[in-house]
Amino acid sequence: DFKLSKGGEHIGLFDRPGNGLAQIDAVTFGQQTDDVSEGRTPDGSSCFAFFTPSPGRANPAGLADLNGDGLLDLIDIDAFITGFLAIDPLVDLDDSGVIDLTDVDLFIRAYLFVCQ
Secondary structure, three states, X not given: OOXXXXXXXXXXXXXXXXXXXXXXXXXXXXXXXXXXXXXXXXXXXOOEEEEOOOOOOOOOOOOOOOOOOOOOOHHHHHHXXXXXXXXXXXXXXXXXXXXXXXXXXXXXXXXXXXXX
């Protein structure tokens, strides 16, 4: 059991002593904000993002992961199209208060290029 500093620090994951304690992964993070999670998105990638904490669940796969399952798939495309046609605030990806072609552009870029 361990706790990370809210002020930021360095954390690493190392292999067993028989393998020379080789570093498997490491992350340095800065000042933390309450109720905001920072992690790889999607899980295992080299991209980091901030999102709503989701203990026990996969990290979201970025802006285009509309259902939050950690995958970018046809379900997200369907959710975007359905939301766009219904003028659903879920697809107001730029938080402008208007659902328009800027949101379409953001969705396509986020879907095709996860690390930006």
